[in-house]
Amino acid sequence: MESNRGEMVSLKGKDIVTIGDLSEEEILTVLDMARTMIPIARGQKKSRALEGKVLASLFFEPSTRTRLSFETAMHRLGGSVITMSGTEGTSLIKGETLSDTIRMADVYSDVIALRHPREGAARLSAGFARNPVINGGDGAGQHPTQTLLDLFTIREELGDISKQHVTIVGDLKYGRTTHSLSLALARLGASTSLVAPDIIQMPKHIVADLRSMGADIHVTSDLKGEVERSDVIYMTRIQKERFLEEEEYRKVAGAYRLDLSLLESAKKRMIIMHPLPRVDEISPELDNTPHAKYFVQAFNGVPVRMAILKLVMGV
Amino acid sequence: MKDLRINPIKNGTVIDHIKPGTALKVLDLLKIDVTENKEISVAMWAHSKKLGYKDIIKVEDMELRPKQVNLLAVVTPNASISIIRDYKVIKKFKVELPSEIEGIVKCENLNCITNQREPVPSRLLKVGDEPQNYRCFYCGRDQENITSNII
Numbered sequence: 001m002e003s004n005r006g007e008m009v010s011l012k013g014k015d016i017v018t019i020g021d022l023s024e025e026e027i028l029t030v031l032d033m034a035r036t037m038i039p040i041a042r043g044q045k046k047s048r049a050l051e052g053k054v055l056a057s058l059f060f061e062p063s064t065r066t067r068l069s070f071e072t073a074m075h076r077l078g079g080s081v082i083t084m085s086g087t088e089g090t091s092l093i094k095g096e097t098l099s100d101t102i103r104m105a106d107v108y109s110d111v112i113a114l115r116h117p118r119e120g121a122a123r124l125s126a127g128f129a130r131n132p133v134i135n136g137g138d139g140a141g142q143h144p145t146q147t148l149l150d151l152f153t154i155r156e157e158l159g160d161i162s163k164q165h166v167t168i169v170g171d172l173k174y175g176r177t178t179h180s181l182s183l184a185l186a187r188l189g190a191s192t193s194l195v196a197p198d199i200i201q202m203p204k205h206i207v208a209d210l211r212s213m214g215a216d217i218h219v220t221s222d223l224k225g226e227v228e229r230s231d232v233i234y235m236t237r238i239q240k241e242r243f244l245e246e247e248e249y250r251k252v253a254g255a256y257r258l259d260l261s262l263l264e265s266a267k268k269r270m271i272i273m274h275p276l277p278r279v280d281e282i283s284p285e286l287d288n289t290p291h292a293k294y295f296v297q298a299f300n301g302v303p304v305r306m307a308i309l310k311l312v313m314g315v
Numbered sequence: 316m317k318d319l320r321i322n323p324i325k326n327g328t329v330i331d332h333i334k335p336g337t338a339l340k341v342l343d344l345l346k347i348d349v350t351e352n353k354e355i356s357v358a359m360w361a362h363s364k365k366l367g368y369k370d371i372i373k374v375e376d377m378e379l380r381p382k383q384v385n386l387l388a389v390v391t392p393n394a395s396i397s398i399i400r401d402y403k404v405i406k407k408f409k410v411e412l413p414s415e416i417e418g419i420v421k422c423e424n425l426n427c428i429t430n431q432r433e434p435v436p437s438r439l440l441k442v443g444d445e446p447q448n449y450r451c452f453y454c455g456r457d458q459e460n461i462t463s464n465i466i
Contacts, residue, residue, distance in 0.1 A: 018455065097433050120428040120453030124435060139426050141454055205457055 012314030015126035015133045019144040019180045024187055031152050033307035034300070040076050041302040049315050050079030056109035057083040058101070059136065060116045065276060066136045066145070069301035070113045073309055076302070082108060102128045111313055114138070132312040140176055146275055147180045149304040151188070153297040154232055157271050162189030167226045169195040169256055170236030170281060172202040177275045178236055179206055186215035193218040193226045197252050200242055223256055228265040233258065235274045235281045259283035263291065273297050321356040326400050327375040330384070334391040335360050338370035341394070344386055344419075344465065347374060366393070385413040389420075389446050390462050414441045416449065420461045427454040437466075 009029050015021065022030070039045040055074040059067050071081045082105075098121055105112055106129040114122055115136040122135035122142065137143040155161050166185055172178045172194055182202065185192055192210070194202045198221065210217050220226065227233070235258060243249035257280055258272060274282060274294040286292050333341055338357050342349065349355060354375035363369040370391075378398050387394050388410040398406040418436030422429050429437045429451070438452035439461065449458045458464070 098428065098431070099433050099435070116428070117426075118428040118431060118454075119424060119426050119456070120422075120451065123453045124428045124433060127435070138428075139454070 011311040013132055014312050016144050017122045017126055017135045018142040019147045019184050030148055030307050031155055033311060034152050034303040037303035037306040041306060048078035049310060050077035053079040053313060054109040055079060055081045056105040056112045057081050058105055058112060058114045063115050065298055065301055070305050072302050073305035077306055099128045106131055140174055142180055143176050145305055146177050147184050149300045150181050151184060152304050153300050157293055158231055164231040165191045165229050166232040166234060167193040167195055167230040168234045169223055171200045171238050172196040173200040175236045182210060186210045186213045191216035195220055195223050195226055197221050230270055233272050237279055253280060257281055260285055321358050321373055323402055324373050324375050324399055325402055327377050328379045329397040330372040331395050333370035333394050335368040335370055337390050338372055340390055341387055381408055384410050386419060388412040392446050412441055419466060421464045421466055422451040423458050423464050424454050424456040427451055429453050
């Protein structure tokens with residue numbers, strides 16, 4: 001699905017708030033560009049493509065991978081980063097509105113990467129900033145760059161996304177990555193199994209949206225039964241605080257744990273992904289198997305965010 | 316002679332076929348100032364051949380436009396509006412769900428940025444044909460009960 005696009009579509013000046021803001025063509029443009037960024041992301045090749053450009057990295061919530069990979073992406077392309085040291089000492093604690101903080105950061109920089117604890121914060125910011133705003137996760141809402149790096153990982157490892165069967169496992173109710181990933185996979189033609197216990201299964205309106213898109217979706221609570229047909233098993237963390245009883249949590253967490261014995265029927269090329277951080281859902285014994293791609297996936301955050309930064313700045 | 320609980324009006328607007336029990340909410344939604352010296356008649360739980368029961372509102376000397384009344388579709392989807400001049404109906408229309416509701420209904424997601432001290436009005440977009448099918452433009456939350464979140 002990567003050729004025959006001729007000229008790349010332009011994303012110059014575009015805000016990326018949800019994965020829905022991008023057309024299929026734009027998604028594939030990001031993935032194509034990301035591939036060319038890999039040697040630069042690894043430090044094997046140098047680039048000054050974003051020299052003189054400034055990224056405002058506004059993280060109002062702790063983040064490791066997203067923040068570091070955005071900032072690394074900017075540095076690898078020769079650009080600079082301005083940032084805040086936590087929320088202490090910043091205008092937020094003095095009662096400044098997000099919209100004022102954004103207006104200020106906007107005139108100091110060329111692009112804004114934002115993470116915020118409130119849902120809708122990125123859409124609001126996009127309305128106030130002249131320059132592009134990239135959502136690095138807002139509350140339980142959207143996290144489009146995670147989805148793009150997930151799609152990138154699948155395509156780099158396995159090829160054509162539309163031919164894959166992706167099994168998404170864990171907290172499908174509250175996990176923001178799983179909602180936008182399942183929608184993007186459906187748009188790109190992949191089939192999906194949604195595996196979770198009933199109480200944290202995918203919200204009905206999302207399943208309805210997926211079905212209305214004509215997606216091949218299988219909703220189940222049985223992980224073992226899905227292993228054999230999966231090309232990708234996408235694990236997510238099940239959060240303890242979603243359960244009223246500790247015992248119930250342990251039971252569920254135990255039933256959704258990948259280990260060697262569970263993978264007996266797996267395809268040879270099947271890959272395991274995880275947005276990280278993981279707790280117990282993937283046994284460390286799998287880390288050195290060819291299936292384990294979660295650290296590659298974490299690395300892919302850099303080339304994908306490099307591609308996004310370049311594209312929205314039109315460089 | 317037919318017993319009229321509310322008299323016909325000379326000039327103004329009649330809102331008929333209102334879902335029974337919601338007339339006061341309708342007045343509230345239309346932001347009609349009841350402290351003003353204006354003749355307003357309200358009938359609640361009136362018998363209706365078609366609906367069983369209905370509410371009716373008549374406002375003298377005030378002509379409502381479709382845009383103003385469309386929000387009513389959210390609380391009473393079947394309401395009809397008649398504009399009266401000199402005792403005659405000169406225009407009649409039904410309320411239609413607006414494609415967008417701005418600044419009138421707050422997003423029910425308490426963690427939505429619009430429920431913070433930000434200088435933007437709430438903005439809900441219509442995503443289906445049922446009165447409740449609205450989604451927050453900012454946080455994307457599908458609203459479950461927008462009638463209870465009217466500002």
